[in-house]
Amino acid sequence: KQEVTQIPAALSVPEGENLVLNCSFTDSAIYNLQWFRQDPGKGLTSLLLIQSSQREQTSGRLNASLDKSSGRSTLYIAASQPGDSATYLCAVGKGSSGSARQLTFGSGTQLTVLP
Amino acid sequence: EAQVTQNPRYLITVTGKKLTVTCSQNMNHEYMSWYRQDPGLGLRQIYYSMNVEVTDKGDVPEGYKVSRKEKRNFPLILESPSPNQTSLYFCASCSRGTTRLGEQYFGPGTRLTVT
Numbered sequence: 001k002q003e004v005t006q007i008p009a010a011l012s013v014p015e016g017e018n019l020v021l022n023c024s025f026t027d028s029a030i031y032n033l034q035w036f037r038q039d040p041g042k043g044l045t046s047l048l049l050i051q052s053s054q055r056e057q058t059s060g061r062l063n064a065s066l067d068k069s070s071g072r073s074t075l076y077i078a079a080s081q082p083g084d085s086a087t088y089l090c091a092v093g094k095g096s097s098g099s100a101r102q103l104t105f106g107s108g109t110q111l112t113v114l115p
Numbered sequence: 116e117a118q119v120t121q122n123p124r125y126l127i128t129v130t131g132k133k134l135t136v137t138c139s140q141n142m143n144h145e146y147m148s149w150y151r152q153d154p155g156l157g158l159r160q161i162y163y164s165m166n167v168e169v170t171d172k173g174d175v176p177e178g179y180k181v182s183r184k185e186k187r188n189f190p191l192i193l194e195s196p197s198p199n200q201t202s203l204y205f206c207a208s209c210s211r212g213t214t215r216l217g218e219q220y221f222g223p224g225t226r227l228t229v230t
Binding site for chain 2 (some may be wrong): 003103105
Protein backbone atom coordinates (compact mmCIF):
# COMPACT_ATOMS: atom_id res chain seq x y z
CA LYS A 1 0.00 0.00 0.00
CA GLN A 2 1.32 3.41 -0.99
CA GLU A 3 2.33 5.69 1.87
CA VAL A 4 3.18 9.34 1.43
CA THR A 5 5.17 11.27 4.03
CA GLN A 6 5.77 15.00 4.21
CA ILE A 7 8.53 16.54 6.27
CA PRO A 8 8.50 18.85 8.11
CA ALA A 9 4.95 18.91 9.46
CA ALA A 10 5.28 22.63 10.13
CA LEU A 11 7.70 25.30 9.03
CA SER A 12 8.05 28.96 9.91
CA VAL A 13 10.32 31.27 7.90
CA PRO A 14 10.88 35.00 7.56
CA GLU A 15 9.63 36.72 4.45
CA GLY A 16 11.99 36.60 1.49
CA GLU A 17 13.58 33.25 2.26
CA ASN A 18 13.78 30.42 -0.23
CA LEU A 19 12.47 27.15 1.15
CA VAL A 20 12.02 23.49 0.29
CA LEU A 21 9.19 21.18 1.25
CA ASN A 22 9.77 17.46 1.08
CA CYS A 23 7.54 14.58 0.05
CA SER A 24 8.46 10.89 -0.01
CA PHE A 25 6.47 7.87 -1.17
CA THR A 26 7.02 4.16 -0.65
CA ASP A 27 5.93 2.73 -4.03
CA SER A 28 7.83 4.22 -6.97
CA ALA A 29 5.30 2.88 -9.51
CA ILE A 30 3.34 6.13 -9.65
CA TYR A 31 1.58 7.73 -12.60
CA ASN A 32 1.92 11.32 -11.48
CA LEU A 33 2.46 13.55 -8.47
CA GLN A 34 0.52 16.67 -7.63
CA TRP A 35 1.23 19.47 -5.16
CA PHE A 36 -1.71 21.31 -3.64
CA ARG A 37 -2.17 24.30 -1.42
CA GLN A 38 -4.88 24.38 1.25
CA ASP A 39 -5.90 27.56 3.05
CA PRO A 40 -7.78 27.32 6.36
CA GLY A 41 -11.44 26.53 5.84
CA LYS A 42 -11.01 26.24 2.10
CA GLY A 43 -10.56 23.59 -0.52
CA LEU A 44 -7.43 22.43 -2.27
CA THR A 45 -5.83 24.43 -5.04
CA SER A 46 -3.65 22.55 -7.51
CA LEU A 47 -0.18 24.09 -7.76
CA LEU A 48 1.86 21.74 -9.91
CA LEU A 49 1.35 18.40 -11.63
CA ILE A 50 4.33 16.23 -12.57
CA GLN A 51 3.83 13.20 -14.77
CA SER A 52 5.97 10.16 -13.97
CA SER A 53 8.08 10.73 -17.09
CA GLN A 54 8.97 14.28 -16.03
CA ARG A 55 11.68 15.47 -13.66
CA GLU A 56 10.31 18.87 -12.73
CA GLN A 57 7.64 21.49 -13.27
CA THR A 58 7.75 25.22 -12.69
CA SER A 59 5.09 27.84 -12.12
CA GLY A 60 6.18 31.32 -11.15
CA ARG A 61 8.11 31.14 -7.89
CA LEU A 62 7.33 27.46 -7.47
CA ASN A 63 9.39 24.55 -8.71
CA ALA A 64 8.58 20.92 -8.07
CA SER A 65 10.97 18.06 -8.75
CA LEU A 66 10.35 14.34 -8.96
CA ASP A 67 12.78 11.46 -8.46
CA LYS A 68 10.72 8.32 -8.94
CA SER A 69 13.54 5.88 -8.31
CA SER A 70 14.20 7.27 -4.84
CA GLY A 71 10.54 7.97 -4.11
CA ARG A 72 10.98 11.68 -3.51
CA SER A 73 9.60 15.01 -4.59
CA THR A 74 10.45 18.51 -3.46
CA LEU A 75 8.55 21.77 -3.72
CA TYR A 76 10.83 24.79 -3.88
CA ILE A 77 9.35 28.20 -3.10
CA ALA A 78 11.50 31.18 -4.01
CA ALA A 79 11.37 34.52 -2.24
CA SER A 80 8.60 33.51 0.13
CA GLN A 81 5.80 35.95 0.97
CA PRO A 82 3.26 36.09 3.81
CA GLY A 83 0.60 35.19 1.25
CA ASP A 84 2.32 31.83 0.80
CA SER A 85 1.26 30.84 4.31
CA ALA A 86 -0.89 27.73 3.95
CA THR A 87 -0.74 23.96 4.21
CA TYR A 88 0.99 22.28 1.29
CA LEU A 89 -0.08 18.77 0.36
CA CYS A 90 1.65 16.25 -1.83
CA ALA A 91 -0.39 13.52 -3.55
CA VAL A 92 0.63 10.64 -5.80
CA GLY A 93 -1.53 9.06 -8.49
CA LYS A 94 -1.63 5.29 -8.81
CA GLY A 95 0.53 3.52 -11.33
CA SER A 96 -1.75 3.07 -14.33
CA SER A 97 -3.49 5.64 -16.48
CA GLY A 98 -6.85 4.15 -15.69
CA SER A 99 -6.39 4.51 -11.95
CA ALA A 100 -4.11 7.53 -11.99
CA ARG A 101 -6.90 9.63 -10.64
CA GLN A 102 -6.84 7.76 -7.35
CA LEU A 103 -4.63 9.91 -5.20
CA THR A 104 -2.80 9.05 -2.01
CA PHE A 105 -2.09 12.15 0.06
CA GLY A 106 0.57 13.09 2.55
CA SER A 107 -0.43 14.80 5.79
CA GLY A 108 0.90 18.14 4.64
CA THR A 109 3.38 20.79 5.69
CA GLN A 110 1.94 23.85 7.40
CA LEU A 111 3.95 26.84 6.22
CA THR A 112 3.99 30.22 7.97
CA VAL A 113 5.84 33.10 6.35
CA LEU A 114 6.48 35.88 8.83
CA PRO A 115 6.42 39.52 7.65
CA GLU B 116 -15.72 29.76 -14.39
CA ALA B 117 -14.53 26.17 -14.10
CA GLN B 118 -15.37 24.87 -10.69
CA VAL B 119 -16.48 22.09 -8.39
CA THR B 120 -19.31 23.05 -6.05
CA GLN B 121 -20.50 21.32 -2.91
CA ASN B 122 -23.59 21.81 -0.79
CA PRO B 123 -24.05 22.32 2.03
CA ARG B 124 -20.76 23.82 3.18
CA TYR B 125 -21.57 23.20 6.84
CA LEU B 126 -23.90 20.62 8.32
CA ILE B 127 -24.68 19.57 11.87
CA THR B 128 -26.88 16.52 12.23
CA VAL B 129 -27.77 13.77 14.66
CA THR B 130 -26.86 10.11 14.62
CA GLY B 131 -28.98 8.05 12.25
CA LYS B 132 -30.56 10.86 10.25
CA LYS B 133 -29.94 10.27 6.56
CA LEU B 134 -28.20 13.05 4.68
CA THR B 135 -26.87 13.83 1.24
CA VAL B 136 -24.00 16.10 0.28
CA THR B 137 -24.19 17.24 -3.30
CA CYS B 138 -21.27 17.75 -5.68
CA SER B 139 -21.38 19.25 -9.13
CA GLN B 140 -18.69 20.12 -11.68
CA ASN B 141 -18.98 22.19 -14.87
CA MET B 142 -15.83 20.97 -16.63
CA ASN B 143 -17.33 17.89 -18.32
CA HIS B 144 -14.95 15.64 -16.36
CA GLU B 145 -15.54 11.92 -16.49
CA TYR B 146 -13.82 11.19 -13.19
CA MET B 147 -15.17 12.33 -9.83
CA SER B 148 -14.38 11.29 -6.29
CA TRP B 149 -15.02 11.95 -2.62
CA TYR B 150 -12.41 12.35 0.13
CA ARG B 151 -12.58 12.93 3.82
CA GLN B 152 -9.95 14.85 5.74
CA ASP B 153 -9.22 14.17 9.38
CA PRO B 154 -6.48 15.57 11.64
CA GLY B 155 -3.45 13.32 11.66
CA LEU B 156 -4.89 11.07 8.93
CA GLY B 157 -4.79 13.40 5.95
CA LEU B 158 -7.14 13.00 3.01
CA ARG B 159 -8.51 9.56 2.31
CA GLN B 160 -10.60 8.54 -0.66
CA ILE B 161 -14.13 7.31 0.05
CA TYR B 162 -15.57 6.52 -3.38
CA TYR B 163 -14.80 7.38 -6.96
CA SER B 164 -16.55 7.25 -10.31
CA MET B 165 -14.88 6.78 -13.66
CA ASN B 166 -18.01 7.75 -15.59
CA VAL B 167 -21.82 7.79 -15.46
CA GLU B 168 -23.16 4.69 -13.71
CA VAL B 169 -19.60 3.52 -12.89
CA THR B 170 -18.59 3.81 -9.24
CA ASP B 171 -16.10 2.02 -7.03
CA LYS B 172 -14.86 1.97 -3.46
CA GLY B 173 -11.89 3.97 -2.31
CA ASP B 174 -9.92 3.39 0.87
CA VAL B 175 -12.64 4.18 3.43
CA PRO B 176 -16.08 3.42 1.91
CA GLU B 177 -17.83 2.01 5.01
CA GLY B 178 -20.95 3.94 5.93
CA TYR B 179 -21.19 5.82 2.64
CA LYS B 180 -23.03 5.47 -0.64
CA VAL B 181 -22.69 7.33 -3.93
CA SER B 182 -24.49 7.51 -7.24
CA ARG B 183 -23.55 8.87 -10.66
CA LYS B 184 -26.64 9.27 -12.79
CA GLU B 185 -25.42 12.38 -14.56
CA LYS B 186 -21.92 13.29 -15.62
CA ARG B 187 -21.82 16.56 -13.71
CA ASN B 188 -23.19 15.34 -10.36
CA PHE B 189 -21.79 12.93 -7.78
CA PRO B 190 -23.71 13.03 -4.48
CA LEU B 191 -22.42 11.45 -1.28
CA ILE B 192 -25.06 9.73 0.83
CA LEU B 193 -24.82 8.85 4.51
CA GLU B 194 -27.74 6.52 5.18
CA SER B 195 -27.22 6.41 8.96
CA PRO B 196 -24.54 8.88 10.03
CA SER B 197 -22.47 8.18 13.11
CA PRO B 198 -20.17 10.46 15.15
CA ASN B 199 -17.06 8.87 13.59
CA GLN B 200 -18.17 10.35 10.27
CA THR B 201 -17.64 13.84 11.62
CA SER B 202 -15.09 15.19 9.19
CA LEU B 203 -14.29 17.62 6.41
CA TYR B 204 -15.43 16.23 3.06
CA PHE B 205 -14.10 17.14 -0.36
CA CYS B 206 -15.40 16.34 -3.80
CA ALA B 207 -12.95 16.31 -6.70
CA SER B 208 -13.05 15.90 -10.46
CA CYS B 209 -10.31 15.16 -12.90
CA SER B 210 -9.27 16.35 -16.30
CA ARG B 211 -8.54 14.06 -19.22
CA GLY B 212 -6.43 16.47 -21.25
CA THR B 213 -3.35 14.76 -22.61
CA THR B 214 -0.96 17.29 -21.12
CA ARG B 215 -2.58 17.43 -17.73
CA LEU B 216 -3.88 13.90 -17.32
CA GLY B 217 -4.72 13.24 -13.74
CA GLU B 218 -4.84 16.84 -12.53
CA GLN B 219 -7.57 17.01 -9.92
CA TYR B 220 -9.83 19.94 -9.06
CA PHE B 221 -11.35 20.13 -5.61
CA GLY B 222 -14.52 21.63 -4.24
CA PRO B 223 -14.51 24.00 -1.24
CA GLY B 224 -15.33 21.29 1.29
CA THR B 225 -18.27 20.36 3.50
CA ARG B 226 -17.74 20.33 7.24
CA LEU B 227 -20.00 17.69 8.75
CA THR B 228 -20.63 17.23 12.46
CA VAL B 229 -22.63 14.24 13.66
CA THR B 230 -23.75 14.39 17.29
